[in-house]
């Protein structure tokens with residue numbers, strides 16, 4: 473089978489400039505890397521310590537980024553950079569990353585020139601994510617935002633993404649004293665699968681902690697009727713964070729194995745589990761598992777009162793999720 477390739481994105485990006493016709497939103501061209509890196513240093517010096525500090529390295533672009541007018545496979549070059557330009561000056565950029573052969577697209581990082589803050593460019597970046605995800609035929613678009621980054625969270629929600637997980641210790645930033653600290657991020661996702669093809673999980677294939685999250689986070693009661701689509705699939709790595717794993721809600725044994733390893737459920741990703749049921753394409757949830765908060769070194773959680781209620785509730789749940797005692801004993805015995 474041919475590996476899927478990046479399509480031409482011109483038509484997908486064109487409508488994003490509405491209602492700012494003086495703005496141009498386009499894919500970065502090959503000869504513009506140094507110019508963009510210069511902008512990133514000026515716009516957001518904190519990028520130098522962030523998880524995505526590779527965005528400041530020319531090598532990243534020459535080996536990983538699909539430039540305008542090129543059509544590499546997702547495997548060859550998993551990233552595209554989309555920039556917004558006005559009167560010949562770059563004003564913002566968003567880095568998008570294709571995972572799982574383009575079935576998942578992440579909004580890896582948005583940076584706006586501080587001179588242009590509050591004028592809608594963050595919102596355009598979030599809509600760029602969903603427009604490109606549709607253009608490449610992805611099942612899911614997602615992005616992470618630091619818990620206290622209200623503008624990022626709002627931009628993602630306005631673009632239709634929904635809170636689906638809290639990932640402790642997934643971002644690095646400088647503290648007031650200059651030391652690098654790890655902070656948690658909220659994960660937002662949008663399922664692009666047709667509504668009619670989305671499946672509800674069956675209670676028989678969920679651990680108690682996953683079943684509770686299905687109810688509390690998505691307001692959905694797991695099915696108890698009909699046969700469960702039980703399958704042995706196992707875990708998959710995810711670009712969300714190196715320590716995290718995706719586990720389909722169809723695979724009870726894989727959920728149990730993740731919990732026995734000491735991982736905890738951080739959230740549920742809608743529509744990322746593409747599978748066939750009775751010859752028909754269906755899209756189920758994956759559970760996002762990761763190390764518990766107290767093992768990630770995550771510090772500096774924002775005050776609960778500063779967060780919207782749904783996010784505050786998920787933060788409380790994730791911070792309270794600790795490694796099961798049996799897994800701790802197993803880990804100590806193995807050490």
Ligand SMILES: CC(C)(COP(=O)(O)OP(=O)(O)OC[C@H]1O[C@@H](n2cnc3c(N)ncnc32)[C@H](O)[C@@H]1OP(=O)(O)O)[C@@H](O)C(=O)NCCC(=O)NCCS
Pocket residue numbers: 516581582583584585588589590591592593594595596616617618621622623624626627630
């Ligand atoms: C976060 C960032 C991308 C936002 O860009 P922006 O162009 O200022 O955002 P927008 O003008 O599109 O605003 C997006 C939403 O946030 C709201 N908003 C903007 N600033 C806000 C603030 N300080 N507090 C709360 N909401 C804010 C806007 O009103 C808008 O919501 P609305 O659509 O409901 O009106 C930009 O500040 C930035 O580049 N920051 C540094 C890098 C960074 O943090 N990147 C994100 C990594 S997760």
